Amino acid sequence: MNSVKLSSYCRLYAFSDYRSMKSALPYMRQVVLAKALTEVQESDARRIVMRLPGSGFQNYLRPLGGHQTKSTGIASLITALQLLYKQNGFSARYIVVERS
Numbered sequence: 001m002n003s004v005k006l007s008s009y010c011r012l013y014a015f016s017d018y019r020s021m022k023s024a025l026p027y028m029r030q031v032v033l034a035k036a037l038t039e040v041q042e043s044d045a046r047r048i049v050m051r052l053p054g055s056g057f058q059n060y061l062r063p064l065g066g067h068q069t070k071s072t073g074i075a076s077l078i079t080a081l082q083l084l085y086k087q088n089g090f091s092a093r094y095i096v097v098e099r100s
Contacts, residue, residue, distance in 0.1 A: 002088040004060060004080045007050040009099055014084050014092030021094040033097040045073030048097045
């Protein structure tokens with residue numbers, strides 16, 4: 001199970017189907033968010049992604065010459081999911097955020 005560290009206390013997991021997400025939940029410490037990706041709202045994303053003081057939200061892909069931040073929480077969460085896609089190679093339909 002691959003994951004991306006969103007901040008010092010939150011970790012993002014992505015799942016391709018509902019059954020695999022539900023089977024992983026009992027093994028996680030403290031689940032902050034468990035939803036279908038299409039149901040995630042801006043307020044949910046702002047609670048879990050890292051905010052950089054005065055400049056916006058963390059861009060988890062960290063481009064070399066481009067923007068280091070994103071203007072919305074959803075855009076920041078999408079960059080974290082893109083990084084996770086690069087690691088495990090399947091698309092995410094369901095996400096779980098665990099507080100460690």
